[in-house]
Amino acid sequence: MSSFADARSSMGTDFTQMLKVNYAPTATERLHIQAVVSAKQAHLAQIENEIDRLLSLLDPLLRARDLAQKSLSEHTSLLSPARRVPPEIWSDIFTRCLPDAAHVTIDYAHAPLLFMQICRHWRSIALSTPRLWTYLTVRARNEAIPEPSSLLVKEWLSRAGSLPLSIKVEATVSLSPNLVDTLASFRSQIHSLDVLAQDQERQKLFDGDMANLASLSIRSSGIAHSFPLPNAMPNLRRLVVPGIEQSSTMPFSWADLTALDVTDSIEFNQCFPIFHQCRSLSRLALHRIDGTHDATYRACATLPHLRFLQLSPNRDVGILLDHLTLPNLRQANVAELHSAGRSNVAFLSFLTRSACPLVALTISSVVPARKLREIVEWVHTLRNMHLAWPEQALPLSVQQILSRRNRTQ
Numbered sequence: 001m002s003s004f005a006d007a008r009s010s011m012g013t014d015f016t017q018m019l020k021v022n023y024a025p026t027a028t029e030r031l032h033i034q035a036v037v038s039a040k041q042a043h044l045a046q047i048e049n050e051i052d053r054l055l056s057l058l059d060p061l062l063r064a065r066d067l068a069q070k071s072l073s074e075h076t077s078l079l080s081p082a083r084r085v086p087p088e089i090w091s092d093i094f095t096r097c098l099p100d101a102a103h104v105t106i107d108y109a110h111a112p113l114l115f116m117q118i119c120r121h122w123r124s125i126a127l128s129t130p131r132l133w134t135y136l137t138v139r140a141r142n143e144a145i146p147e148p149s150s151l152l153v154k155e156w157l158s159r160a161g162s163l164p165l166s167i168k169v170e171a172t173v174s175l176s177p178n179l180v181d182t183l184a185s186f187r188s189q190i191h192s193l194d195v196l197a198q199d200q201e202r203q204k205l206f207d208g209d210m211a212n213l214a215s216l217s218i219r220s221s222g223i224a225h226s227f228p229l230p231n232a233m234p235n236l237r238r239l240v241v242p243g244i245e246q247s248s249t250m251p252f253s254w255a256d257l258t259a260l261d262v263t264d265s266i267e268f269n270q271c272f273p274i275f276h277q278c279r280s281l282s283r284l285a286l287h288r289i290d291g292t293h294d295a296t297y298r299a300c301a302t303l304p305h306l307r308f309l310q311l312s313p314n315r316d317v318g319i320l321l322d323h324l325t326l327p328n329l330r331q332a333n334v335a336e337l338h339s340a341g342r343s344n345v346a347f348l349s350f351l352t353r354s355a356c357p358l359v360a361l362t363i364s365s366v367v368p369a370r371k372l373r374e375i376v377e378w379v380h381t382l383r384n385m386h387l388a389w390p391e392q393a394l395p396l397s398v399q400q401i402l403s404r405r406n407r408t409q
Contacts, residue, residue: 015032091131112126134164134166135166138168147175153182168193171198180201187206191213193217206228208230214238220264229252232251242262265289267289268292268293269296276301285308285309301324308333309329321334325353332360335388351378352378359381360382376398376401376402383406
């Protein structure tokens, strides 16, 4: 072994100094150099043989070390805090990791299917946690986004057991009859339904018991003139529909609604029955109000729980405000495409009558700067104002008033 330890010092020869210069050896020197090369080749072979011998001794030790490290790691993992977490805690964690309820799709790259690919223990927990399977979005838009298998949908929703279901359907193309039948078979469990589908598919979903339905949103990809609803929805609390035909024929109690959005069109004079019948509303949004007032006298309606109001008529928003008292209003979005000139007076009268703690106001109509300032000075609780149409900055005087209020909050 000492010869190997002294190997570095034995590397030199009589020709070492000539290695770094452009020297051509003589014939005699070439014979000596050839002898040196042969000796060094033999020396290198000897070293390599010794390395092979030592490696043959080292390999079993290396394998033994790897096995020991693996065993150590495996046994150390038994002490991991994660192993002491009860299954019910994992269930709660998994549930909190779900995407937004409106976007839970059948996707193996996202929860809850992702949890089932980690280990057998997590798969078992996921399958025994019904809450993970109560939300589902079914999309069918084109060949790039085809509808999911009806068998997968059935298996998914079945895992929810008897819990209430929240289902969203986004179908811009026809759904297969099997998929519609599968969704319809769970209608009695549906608590929340958001549906964009063809009329006949939507009607098939509605054709049966929907007594547990509390939230219904109907969307349309085009102009539709009728929106068939389930035959009975005694527990409905939130309704989003493109339009309302005859409020008296609706299969639910108007008095029990807490949120109502009409996203497409409603006749001007249909607003008044809503004001009087929907006394439990906390949110009311009428996105497009067509027609004009019929000049019929109607009493003012008080909605004691309403916190958000959106009114968007072509004209005469002041007439609508004259028929409302909203003592708890926090946010208002008021639009008037063709202002009649008295809306500001009506709005201030409405605010005085309501004595509401209005915090945020969005205006979608042309209002002079002096009238905007008048509103802000009148409503001492107002903290935010936005001019949505035509979109523009608030007058400087209005900005200064709101800024001072927000600093003293």
